Amino acid sequence: xxxxxxxxxxxxxxxxxxxxxxxxxxxxxxxxxxxxxxxxxxxxxxxxxxxxxxxxxxxxxxxxxxxxxxxxxxxxxxxxxxxxxxxxxxxxxxxxxxxxxxxxxxxxxxxxxxxxxxxxxxxxxxxxxxxxxxxxxxxxxxxxxxxxxxxxxxxxxxxxxxxxxxxxxxxxxxxxxxxxxxxxxxxxxxxxxxxxxx
Amino acid sequence: xxxxxxxxxxxxxxxxxxxxxxxxxxxxxxxxxxxxxxxxxxxxxxxxxxxxxxxxxxxxxxx
Numbered sequence: 001x002x003x004x005x006x007x008x009x010x011x012x013x014x015x016x017x018x019x020x021x022x023x024x025x026x027x028x029x030x031x032x033x034x035x036x037x038x039x040x041x042x043x044x045x046x047x048x049x050x051x052x053x054x055x056x057x058x059x060x061x062x063x064x065x066x067x068x069x070x071x072x073x074x075x076x077x078x079x080x081x082x083x084x085x086x087x088x089x090x091x092x093x094x095x096x097x098x099x100x101x102x103x104x105x106x107x108x109x110x111x112x113x114x115x116x117x118x119x120x121x122x123x124x125x126x127x128x129x130x131x132x133x134x135x136x137x138x139x140x141x142x143x144x145x146x147x148x149x150x151x152x153x154x155x156x157x158x159x160x161x162x163x164x165x166x167x168x169x170x171x172x173x174x175x176x177x178x179x180x181x182x183x184x185x186x187x188x189x190x191x192x193x194x195x196x197x198x
Numbered sequence: 199x200x201x202x203x204x205x206x207x208x209x210x211x212x213x214x215x216x217x218x219x220x221x222x223x224x225x226x227x228x229x230x231x232x233x234x235x236x237x238x239x240x241x242x243x244x245x246x247x248x249x250x251x252x253x254x255x256x257x258x259x260x261x
Contacts, residue, residue, distance in 0.1 A: 026258055030251055038246045052250045059254040067261055127241075134238055153239050159223070174223055181228040184235070 003028075011077035019066060030059065033078050037085055039154045043138060044089050044147070054092065058085040082155040083165045086147075130193070137187045145180035148173055 006014070006028040018025040037058065042051035061084050065071050071080070138146060147166060151157045157165070163173040187193075224232070 023255065023259060027251075027255055030254065034251065035243050035245050039243045042244055043242070048244070051244075052246050055246045056250050056254055060257055063254070063258045063261065131238065131241055134235070135242055138242075153236075154243065178224050178228050181224070181231050185231050 007032075015066065015071065015077060019069075026063070029077065033081065036078065036154050036156060037081055040082060040150050041085050041089060043135070043150050043154070045092065046139060050092070054085060054088050057088055061088075076161075078155065079157050079161040079165070082151060082157060082161075086151070086165055133191065133193050137184055137191070137193070140187060141180055141183055145176045145183065148176040149180040149184075152177055 006024060009017070009025070009028070011029060011032070014025040014029050018029070034055075038051060038055050041054045041058070042048060045051050045054065058081060062081055138149065141149065144166070148162055151162045151165070152159070159170050159173045159177070163170045166173065168176075
């Protein structure tokens, strides 16, 4: 099947085609959702290498579950994968028995370099610093608020889906999102961080 | 925290909510703040390396 035709398929169709042996359908599912899933993991663990390991383990579980015929969440592929990734992140921290540490290892993305090649050095420094500041402010949020913000923004999950994954009520998930945004705003004000021009 | 509803007369906010369905039900102030930082949150998105994706696809073919 051509790449263009694959791109027009729903997640549900791609899962069915994959189960019929079409490996390119899995490739399209990964291409479609890799950023949402990987970013959701990365912002929780704060380590690009660990995030890649968990991303890989997530899809190994996805593949094993699909090939075992145990997938029964038709039409909800992304929330299902995010749930698996979330559980693996929790497992990791349970094993480590510690809170995540800030790593100095920064991923290098050539496309980011290409994208901003015509940016002035000063603008680039400001942009990078602003994004670094925002990432650090997100890390300062209480874990349950950070979790909801990441699942909602990067995973694009509904509050119902988030409440199912985190085992709280929808109102609690909504409240955590509100608190996350309020806390981010307060921290940005106290740090005089403006994001308007970045 | 007091939860407030979105006024139907605020066209700017209605447009914003329509463009950002992700913000439903979280309160007016929070929606406006979220809209102001959304682009920056998007900019923090990352991708896994191609070698990881290749490993996953190879695993899939092997099982």
